[in-house]
Amino acid sequence: MKKMVSISEKEVEHIAWLAKITLSEEEKKLFTEQFNTILEYFRIIDELETEGTPPTFNVQNLENVFREDIVEPSLSREYSLKNASKKEKGYVKASRII
Amino acid sequence: MSKKITSVVVFSKEEFAEDVVIGLEVHCQLTNLRTKLFCGCSSEYRGEQPNTHLCPICLGMPGSLPVANRKSVDDAMMVALALKSEIAERSLFFRKNYYYPDMPKNFQITQYDQAGGIPIASGGEVSIQVNHENKQIRIRRIQLEEDPAKLVHLGSIDTSPYTLVDYNRAGIALLEIITEPDLKSSKEARVFLQKLRSILEHLGVSDGKLEGAMRCDANISIKKGNRVEIKNISSFKEVEKALNFEIARQRAMNSRGLKVEMETRHWDDVKRVTISLRTKEAEHDYRYFPEPDLVPVEISKEKIAKISQIIPELPDARLDRFVKLYKIPSYDAGVLTSDKAMADFFEECIKLYPDAKTISNWMMTDLLRWLHEKDIEIKEAKVTPQHLVEMIKLIDDGTISGKIAKSVLPEILNTGKTPSEIVTEKGLLRIASRKDIELLADRVLIENPKAVQDAAVDEKAIHYLIGQLMKLTKGKADPQLANQIIKEKLKKQSKSN
Ligand SMILES: [Zn+2]
Numbered sequence: 001m002k003k004m005v006s007i008s009e010k011e012v013e014h015i016a017w018l019a020k021i022t023l024s025e026e027e028k029k030l031f032t033e034q035f036n037t038i039l040e041y042f043r044i045i046d047e048l049e050t051e052g053t054p055p056t057f058n059v060q061n062l063e064n065v066f067r068e069d070i071v072e073p074s075l076s077r078e079y080s081l082k083n084a085s086k087k088e089k090g091y092v093k094a095s096r097i098i
Numbered sequence: 099m100s101k102k103i104t105s106v107v108v109f110s111k112e113e114f115a116e117d118v119v120i121g122l123e124v125h126c127q128l129t130n131l132r133t134k135l136f137c138g139c140s141s142e143y144r145g146e147q148p149n150t151h152l153c154p155i156c157l158g159m160p161g162s163l164p165v166a167n168r169k170s171v172d173d174a175m176m177v178a179l180a181l182k183s184e185i186a187e188r189s190l191f192f193r194k195n196y197y198y199p200d201m202p203k204n205f206q207i208t209q210y211d212q213a214g215g216i217p218i219a220s221g222g223e224v225s226i227q228v229n230h231e232n233k234q235i236r237i238r239r240i241q242l243e244e245d246p247a248k249l250v251h252l253g254s255i256d257t258s259p260y261t262l263v264d265y266n267r268a269g270i271a272l273l274e275i276i277t278e279p280d281l282k283s284s285k286e287a288r289v290f291l292q293k294l295r296s297i298l299e300h301l302g303v304s305d306g307k308l309e310g311a312m313r314c315d316a317n318i319s320i321k322k323g324n325r326v327e328i329k330n331i332s333s334f335k336e337v338e339k340a341l342n343f344e345i346a347r348q349r350a351m352n353s354r355g356l357k358v359e360m361e362t363r364h365w366d367d368v369k370r371v372t373i374s375l376r377t378k379e380a381e382h383d384y385r386y387f388p389e390p391d392l393v394p395v396e397i398s399k400e401k402i403a404k405i406s407q408i409i410p411e412l413p414d415a416r417l418d419r420f421v422k423l424y425k426i427p428s429y430d431a432g433v434l435t436s437d438k439a440m441a442d443f444f445e446e447c448i449k450l451y452p453d454a455k456t457i458s459n460w461m462m463t464d465l466l467r468w469l470h471e472k473d474i475e476i477k478e479a480k481v482t483p484q485h486l487v488e489m490i491k492l493i494d495d496g497t498i499s500g501k502i503a504k505s506v507l508p509e510i511l512n513t514g515k516t517p518s519e520i521v522t523e524k525g526l527l528r529i530a531s532r533k534d535i536e537l538l539a540d541r542v543l544i545e546n547p548k549a550v551q552d553a554a555v556d557e558k559a560i561h562y563l564i565g566q567l568m569k570l571t572k573g574k575a576d577p578q579l580a581n582q583i584i585k586e587k588l589k590k591q592s593k594s595n
Contacts, residue, residue, distance in 0.1 A: 057190055058390070068169075080152040090264075091264055096261050
């Protein structure tokens with residue numbers, strides 16, 4: 001099969017930016033390669049004939065599963081904020097986002 | 099993300115502009131729900147300590163499973179029917195992925211109209227009345243989604259050193275109502291939002307008076323230029339200001355020969371400007387995909403028929419009823435029904451005082467003017483239907499003059515005291531006692547010897563003295579009696595001289 005490069009290093013940089021992470025030059029190279037390998041698998045799946053087959057969005061074959069509008073107890077604040085690295089006056093502290 | 103403050107442009111108010119195209123994305127909290135959209139955490143987050151309404155589901159903990167609130171679907175159906183939207187037989191929830199701290203899960207559960215997504219309802223319209231003309235504003239789609247967290251900034255978002263996040267609001271049920279770009283001015287946008295809010299309040303699904311219960315984003319372009327999206331318009335009162343600013347900014351750019359960029363801007367309600375977000379995100383960066391933890395919502399024709407039966411009287415029907423039943427002008431009925439609280443106030447008054455025309459006149463003129471002046475809504479003012487009716491009755495029985503009543507009304511709005519209390523406290527009772535007026539007339543004559551002298555030869559001096567007496571009583575003296583008494587006293591004095 002012809003090897004097509006569809007993800008460039010530039011796109012990997014953009015995805016890293018979206019995920020708010022910083023990548024080293026080696027990591028960028030590594031991920032570019034891995035992303036393309038993953039996409040190769042999808043290309044194989046793409047070759048299947050799916051004309052006339054409705055897309056599957058849900059594998060459980062269920063619909064209309066609801067809960068009633070009844071209040072249940074929430075967690076304590078101490079517990080909820082256990083994983084937050086920065087806190088102030090009961091709030092989670094984050095970088096300014098705009 | 100970097101940002102840039104635009105130079106301040108002159109604030110101009112535009113009534114009409116054929117080249118302005120505005121579309122809105124309105125976010126309405128379903129405030130009649132007691133719990134969040136996908137978990138049992140209480141939705142009563144206002145006034146609560148931050149981060150106390152959280153559970154593994156709305157925090158997005160691994161292994162937690164969201165389940166949709168049944169009533170949220172009923173609410174969405176009611177709104178869809180009221181807006182003449184078509185309800186989807188089968189709709190799906192999608193994940194919108196992004197890394198802002200306003201969603202602990204790093205995605206928002208919403209609905210989508212692309213990539214196989216189906217929102218709960220599509221199409222529809224809302225009729226509005228602007229400058230006495232009717233206009234239809236088309237609805238593109240309606241979707242159910244989660245509200246993100248509330249972000250707290252120190253002062254302006256532009257200068258705040260960091261962001262504080264309260265997740266209590268994250269996961270609250272929101273209905274997003276998206277219009278077609280049918281609005282032509284900031285005024286039309288405001289009127290549309292008012293009408294939409296009135297519809298939602300008549301349905302009883304969303305209380306727009308609650309802080310942050312209704313917010314919107316606006317898409318705006320002028321002269322077929324690029325479309326600019328304004329985010330973070332936190333209340334309907336802010337919409338007109340944000341749009342006016344943006345129209346003026348784009349016009350100023352055009353007049354200087356500069357191109358308006360296609361971009362997303364943020365409405366800074368502290369500085370009252372829009373700020374470029376310089377976002378590098380495109381629609382496909384949200385990587386929408388079907389939410390695997392939630393099953394499709396299927397709505398049968400029978401279910402739709404059942405919900406249609408519980409739709410209450412809506413603003414348009416109420417307007418027609420007001421015109422027919424109370425014989426008030428259509429315009430007045432339109433204004434009164436544009437706010438459910440206002441329409442309810444009107445009908446409460448009529449129960450106590452059947453002259454609808456008088457009630458409507460007081461509401462349409464003085465009451466609205468004072469509410470506008472104080473920039474408050476009728477629910478925020480301390481005036482009740484009982485107050486207004488009592489005041490009108492005081493005029494009817496001659497206790498106060500109509501002129502005095504006009505000064506009593508703002509006093510009621512401010513203090514919540516009854517009209518009788520205010521009249522007594524401020525001594526506003528009409529002075530109709532001959533003895534009282536005679537005493538005051540004596541004082542006027544003593545204080546104005548020159549006018550008394552002139553009065554013998556100059557009619558104008560007599561009027562001056564009567565005027566002084568009215569001034570002394572702050573307009574409360576019975577005018578006829580004041581006139582009569584001054585003339586009598588002048589006659590007596592000239593005889594004795
Ligand atoms: Zn929760």
